[in-house]
Amino acid sequence: MVDEPSPRRSDATRAAILEAARRRFAADGFRRATIRAIAADAAIDPSMVMRYYGSKDGLFAAAVDVALDLPDLGAADPDTVGELLVRQFLALWEGPPTGEILLTxxxxxxxxxxVIEKIRQVFAGQVTPAVLRFGSPADAARRAGLVVSQLLGLALTRYVLRLPPVVALTPADVVEQIAPTVQRYLAGG
Structure with a gap:
């Protein structure tokens, strides 16, 4: 009879693998990260990674599974929706573990x-339904795309390229500068 790991040990192993995978994918990207390196980072045998996640693709999917938890735009004051989205964006990007997942x-x-398809699923799949609750449904996909372009551009310059003038902005500065543009995209102007 094969001994199955206890649920507590199994959960701890899964968590260690995911944490190591997120760090490794963030540092090396999907192609350069290896199962062996992730296993070494988690201090486990590579076969355990395969046992829990089946493949590098399965591990990546689990490591980058993220819910944006966008506010209900239909219930919000229409004049503050851009601000709500930018504040939520900052909360996600600047807090663990979501910020690390999005950076990855x-x-x-x-x-x-x-990896592009995963980004499409995460952002367009979660942003478009939120945008549908605000403004005309006829052009919701276009407006959602523009919102995502603004927010991903901000993410690229603030968190990946780390451009000093953008990094130096306080969260309040980011909201003040970016929210009006997001608001305009949401309103369809």
Missing amino acids: LLRSAVADDA
């Missing part, structure tokens, strides 16, 4: 075409 996605997409 963005860095990997810049270097690896295979």
Whole structure:
């Protein structure tokens, strides 16, 4: 009879693998990160990674699974929706573990075409339904795309390229500068 790991030990192993994978994917990108390196970072045998996640693709999918938890735009004051989205964006990007997950996605997409679909699923799949609650449904996809372009551009310059003038902005500065543009995109202007 094969001994199965206890649930507590299994959960701890899964958590260690995911934490190591997030760090490794963020640092190396999807293509350069290896199962062996991730296993070494988690201080486990590589076969354990495969046991829990099946493949590098399965591990990546688990490591970058993220919910944006966007506010209900339909219930918000229409004049503050851009501000709400920018504040939520900053909270996600600047807080663990979501910020690390989003950074991993963005860095990997810049270097690896295979990750682009995941970014489409995370952002467009979660942003478009939120945008549908605000403004005309006829052009919601276009408006959601513009919102995402603004926010991913901010993410690229603030968190990946780390451009000093953008990094130096306080969260309040970011909201003040970016929210009106996001608001305009949401309103369809």
